[in-house]
Amino acid sequence: MNYTELSADLVKKCLANGADAAEVYLAVDRELSIQVQDGELETIQEASSQGVGFRVFVKGRMGFSHCNDLSAGSLESTLKQAISFARLTTPDEHNVLAADPATSQVEGLYDPAIADVAMEKKIDMAMELEELAMQDSRVTRSSGSGYGEGETEIYLANSNGLQKHYRSSACFLGVSVVAEKGEQKNTGGEYCSRRFFSDLKSPGEIAAEASRKAWELLDPQMVKTQRAAVIFHSDVGRSLLGGVISALNGERVLQGASFLKDSLEKSFASSLLTIIDDGTYPKGMASRPFDGEGTPTARRVLVERGMLRSFLYNCSVAHRAGTESTGNASRRGFTSLPGIGVYNLFVEPGTYSPEEMIAATPRGLLLKGVTGYGIDPVSGNFSGGATGFWIENGKIAFPVKGLTIAGTAYDILNAIDMSGNDVDLMQSFACPSLRVREMQIGGK
Amino acid sequence: MPRRKFLEMGLKGGIAVSAMPALLSRLTSCQTGSLPPGRLGMDKEILGRVIAVALEQGGDFAEVYLEDRISRQIVMEESRFKSGLFGISQGGGVRVIAGNSTGYAYTDEITEEKLIHAARVASYVARNGGSIQPVPLEQAGRESFITVKQPLQEIADEKRIEMMERANQAALDYDPRIKMVLVDYNDEIRGRVIANSEGLYLRDELPQMFFIVLALSEDNGRRHLSRERLGMHMGFEMFEETPPEEVAERAAREAIAMLDAKEAPAGIMDVVMQNGWGGVLVHEAVGHPLEADNIAKKVGAFTGKLGQKVASDVFTMVDDGTLPNMRGTTNFDDEGTQMQRNVLIENGVLQGYMTDILSARQLNMKRTGNGRRESFRYYPIPRMTNTFIEKGKDDPADILASTRKGIYVQSLSGGSVNPVTGVFNFTCREAYLIENGKKTQPIRGATLIGTCMDVISNIDAVGNDLDFGPGICGKGQSAEVSAGQPTVRIRGINVGGSRS
Numbered sequence: 001m002n003y004t005e006l007s008a009d010l011v012k013k014c015l016a017n018g019a020d021a022a023e024v025y026l027a028v029d030r031e032l033s034i035q036v037q038d039g040e041l042e043t044i045q046e047a048s049s050q051g052v053g054f055r056v057f058v059k060g061r062m063g064f065s066h067c068n069d070l071s072a073g074s075l076e077s078t079l080k081q082a083i084s085f086a087r088l089t090t091p092d093e094h095n096v097l098a099a100d101p102a103t104s105q106v107e108g109l110y111d112p113a114i115a116d117v118a119m120e121k122k123i124d125m126a127m128e129l130e131e132l133a134m135q136d137s138r139v140t141r142s143s144g145s146g147y148g149e150g151e152t153e154i155y156l157a158n159s160n161g162l163q164k165h166y167r168s169s170a171c172f173l174g175v176s177v178v179a180e181k182g183e184q185k186n187t188g189g190e191y192c193s194r195r196f197f198s199d200l201k202s203p204g205e206i207a208a209e210a211s212r213k214a215w216e217l218l219d220p221q222m223v224k225t226q227r228a229a230v231i232f233h234s235d236v237g238r239s240l241l242g243g244v245i246s247a248l249n250g251e252r253v254l255q256g257a258s259f260l261k262d263s264l265e266k267s268f269a270s271s272l273l274t275i276i277d278d279g280t281y282p283k284g285m286a287s288r289p290f291d292g293e294g295t296p297t298a299r300r301v302l303v304e305r306g307m308l309r310s311f312l313y314n315c316s317v318a319h320r321a322g323t324e325s326t327g328n329a330s331r332r333g334f335t336s337l338p339g340i341g342v343y344n345l346f347v348e349p350g351t352y353s354p355e356e357m358i359a360a361t362p363r364g365l366l367l368k369g370v371t372g373y374g375i376d377p378v379s380g381n382f383s384g385g386a387t388g389f390w391i392e393n394g395k396i397a398f399p400v401k402g403l404t405i406a407g408t409a410y411d412i413l414n415a416i417d418m419s420g421n422d423v424d425l426m427q428s429f430a431c432p433s434l435r436v437r438e439m440q441i442g443g444k
Numbered sequence: 445m446p447r448r449k450f451l452e453m454g455l456k457g458g459i460a461v462s463a464m465p466a467l468l469s470r471l472t473s474c475q476t477g478s479l480p481p482g483r484l485g486m487d488k489e490i491l492g493r494v495i496a497v498a499l500e501q502g503g504d505f506a507e508v509y510l511e512d513r514i515s516r517q518i519v520m521e522e523s524r525f526k527s528g529l530f531g532i533s534q535g536g537g538v539r540v541i542a543g544n545s546t547g548y549a550y551t552d553e554i555t556e557e558k559l560i561h562a563a564r565v566a567s568y569v570a571r572n573g574g575s576i577q578p579v580p581l582e583q584a585g586r587e588s589f590i591t592v593k594q595p596l597q598e599i600a601d602e603k604r605i606e607m608m609e610r611a612n613q614a615a616l617d618y619d620p621r622i623k624m625v626l627v628d629y630n631d632e633i634r635g636r637v638i639a640n641s642e643g644l645y646l647r648d649e650l651p652q653m654f655f656i657v658l659a660l661s662e663d664n665g666r667r668h669l670s671r672e673r674l675g676m677h678m679g680f681e682m683f684e685e686t687p688p689e690e691v692a693e694r695a696a697r698e699a700i701a702m703l704d705a706k707e708a709p710a711g712i713m714d715v716v717m718q719n720g721w722g723g724v725l726v727h728e729a730v731g732h733p734l735e736a737d738n739i740a741k742k743v744g745a746f747t748g749k750l751g752q753k754v755a756s757d758v759f760t761m762v763d764d765g766t767l768p769n770m771r772g773t774t775n776f777d778d779e780g781t782q783m784q785r786n787v788l789i790e791n792g793v794l795q796g797y798m799t800d801i802l803s804a805r806q807l808n809m810k811r812t813g814n815g816r817r818e819s820f821r822y823y824p825i826p827r828m829t830n831t832f833i834e835k836g837k838d839d840p841a842d843i844l845a846s847t848r849k850g851i852y853v854q855s856l857s858g859g860s861v862n863p864v865t866g867v868f869n870f871t872c873r874e875a876y877l878i879e880n881g882k883k884t885q886p887i888r889g890a891t892l893i894g895t896c897m898d899v900i901s902n903i904d905a906v907g908n909d910l911d912f913g914p915g916i917c918g919k920g921q922s923a924e925v926s927a928g929q930p931t932v933r934i935r936g937i938n939v940g941g942s943r944s
Binding site: 037038040041042043044045046047048049050051062063064065066067068069074078081082085086088089090092119141142143144178185186187225226227255256257259335337371372373376378379381382383384385401402403404405406407408440441442443444 | 518521522524525526527528529530531532533534535543544545546547548549550551552553562565568569601604605623624660662666667668669708710711712738741742743745821823857859860862864865867869871888889890891893894895938939940941942943944
């Protein structure tokens with residue numbers, strides 16, 4: 001079936017059935033997932049699927065419907081459901097569709113070779129990964145290893161004449177193991193996801209990291225409740241900054257549900273903090289040529305030296321705010337309306353190596369794991385469970401588990417006083433290690 | 445979408461529950477309702493042929509699962525009906541089990557040809573196995589725990605809108621400091637057909653309703669976003685039992701109460717948890733580690749502890765998929781096993797795990813009715829249903845009065861657990877300081893952390909006021925659940941406050 005023609009044709013059908021404007025979002029997916037447990041193939045799952053979502057405006061009212069049956073009869077009745085459902089909603093002058101015909105050039109989204117690699121080879125990779133991760137004698141059990149891959153094709157058409165398409169691929173290799181010592185247990189997991197099969201890290205590299213994460217936190221000690229420095233390791237950057245990104249959602253801002261709603265063009269964080277959102281990064285796991293409603297993606301500075309430079313918008317929220325879409329319409333597949341989201345995030349690195357940051361810290365926590373929701377985008381509060389290493393006199397002293405850390409976003413973000421040079425640009429949230437001068441730590 | 449889900453699931457133990465408090469005070473009596481005719485009209489002969497193909501290469505078990513869903517979601521924000529969403533989804537999945545291996549494939553098109561193809565793909569795991577002879581399919585009987593008085597198919601959309609307007613108005617009327625209300629109405633009818641190589645054939649239709657109210661309060665630059673949920677497997681009569689105003693007023697009350705919240709203290713202290721959705725703490729901390737998949741892999745925190753004392757004497761925990769019309773209730777699980785009441789821990793002693801067909805085989809245990817799946821795009825895994833701490837003897841007022849200093853948790857946002865180590869975390873949504881046996885100052889959303897073994901050993905008081913709340917549980921795939929508990933006191937939890 002020619003989906004480009006089909007999607008354009010469906011837009012016309014929506015208009016013919018009473019919609020004043022219409023958008024068709026059609027997705028075709030293929031997935032394979034392999035899981036290995038204790039040297040045996042545990043599960044293998046393979047499937048292809050497709051579906052289409054219709055967004056229509058009728059006299060300013062929005063209706064949406066979706067179905068995964070692409071027979072002509074089903075498509076027709078589903079699009080009529082969207083038109084009929086629109087009568088329930090309130091007319092809104094901000095109900096607009098994307099109109100920018102441009103598409104961003106993004107290199108390296110699709111690897112045609114993934115599908116050609118033999119199934120046996122993929123199973124063997126997962127088997128080898130598990131075996132290698134179990135080699136250290138401190139690692140006693142496996143929670144399983146896995147390989148996964150997927151391909152997605154997106155076809156978008158709307159009544160502003162947009163007609164766009166892209167295809168992308170991804171593959172994944174990961175493992176989780178358990179280290180035990182007496183009654184103690186600790187888990188360690190590591191994975192790698194890439195657009196291209198040949199870019200996957202070797203099983204040996206992934207296994208070594210998973211294994212180390214499992215055993216390095218054995219024999220933890222407890223520290224007293226106190227205030228001390230906290231170095232957020234680059235792996236936990238998302239826990240620190242994820243809530244900041246959520247607070248930049250332009251719709252939250254308009255609704256008053258963001259702690260940053262009044263901070264545009266103001267300084268709200270340390271001058272060491274610069275955050276860039278890039279939907280065009282070559283081979284980026286979150287890159288794509290256009291967003292969830294067809295606006296071209298871009299590279300955009302969100303936070304510059306602690307100054308808030310931009311909120312995030314899709315078309316309708318931008319219209320309401322009196323500005324242009326930033327190309328940040330996100331979509332969770334064909335079943336959902338466009339929301340607002342980000343692409344590959346880059347936090348600008350500093351000059352210090354992680355070792356130098358530890359050496360410069362007389363007493364504090366090297367944070368390797370955070371549980372909880374991070375910074376609350378509404379109130380700006382932060383509270384989480386913490387694991388990592390305790391630092392005494394500029395040296396790692398012992399592992400710590402079962403601690404808490406807490407504070408407010410303003411206090412924490414303004415207290416960032418060192419940033420590391422340890423950024424992995426292939427992470428979709430690429431963040432260096434960041435030191436917060438002082439935070440409340442809860443212990444015994 | 446499946447790819448992203450898979451990548452998100454990763455191997456980082458994607459278990460997290462995010463669900464909000466609600467007090468479902470009344471349960472309807474259990475009656476056998478007659479289900480409307482299903483839409484999945486595939487006959488037994490075809491399903492039998494698919495099962496036979498699935499086992500052609502070998503294997504110990506094969507199953508076909510067909511599904512058909514019609515869903516509606518209407519969202520009201522800032523007093524406007526922002527969007528109406530209508531969804532139609534259908535598909536079928538074929539599963540083959542050979543030894544410890546599972547093969548799974550699905551298709552969006554419910555045709556014999558596509559299902560046979562899926563069966564061939566799924567049989568990949570059984571290339572070298574011995575084979576069993578499938579038993580001819582026969583309709584099985586199952587008790588019904590879901591009654592419907594006002595079928596969703598017969599409800600005019602205007603009635604749905606009316607419930608939302610009533611909730612919106614009630615929240616705004618509660619206090620002028622309520623600045624914004626969001627009402628999220630969801631309903632769904634899910635038809636299921638299950639057929640397997642043991643000769644089982646079952647079909648039913650499951651209605652579901654989920655109603656969420658968020659209220660944003662603001663005063664002097666302070667803000668709190670509260671959330672209340674109401675969710676049942678029943679018809680539209682849900683709103684006769686709990687009017688939308690009640691849900692809205694509970695959300696508004698929390699939003700206003702928490703405007704005065706101050707910094708929470710940090711460190712280890714006693715915690716009293718109010719009855720209701722707080723049960724999500726044991727859902728996470730104890731429930732997930734008692735799901736039998738990790739036990740079969742010998743990595744779960746409770747591996748090898750059956751019959752042992754794992755909790756304090758006052759602690760009894762139950763998973764019961766038969767509580768009439770509740771959000772975790774179905775007539776049978778997604779593998780066709782009859783739902784039942786499963787006592788997991790009784791007076792501190794571990795009694796059993798929650799199994800699906802595969803883990804029950806691996807552990808040589810009985811099937812408990814916990815094999816659930818998000819949709820036909822997933823194979824079933826062990827999941828909870830309605831999970832709760834059984835009621836005790838203490839008067840809730842006495843529990844608070846006898847706690848000199850600590851934290852009173854009225855509701856939790858949600859949390860997660862590592863099922864291997866049993867380490868959990870929770871974020872408080874509404875909490876207060878306890879000073880000299882009284883609830884005093886509201887405190888800002890603090891995280892509670894600990895390990896499952898410690899928390900159930902340190903529960904020293906259990907109230908007589910069992911209550912439930914509805915939620916969504918995520919474990920790589922999502923499931924409708926409820927969690928419950930009476931008022932309980934836990935000695936010594938680490939609280940992540942921002943002051944000493």
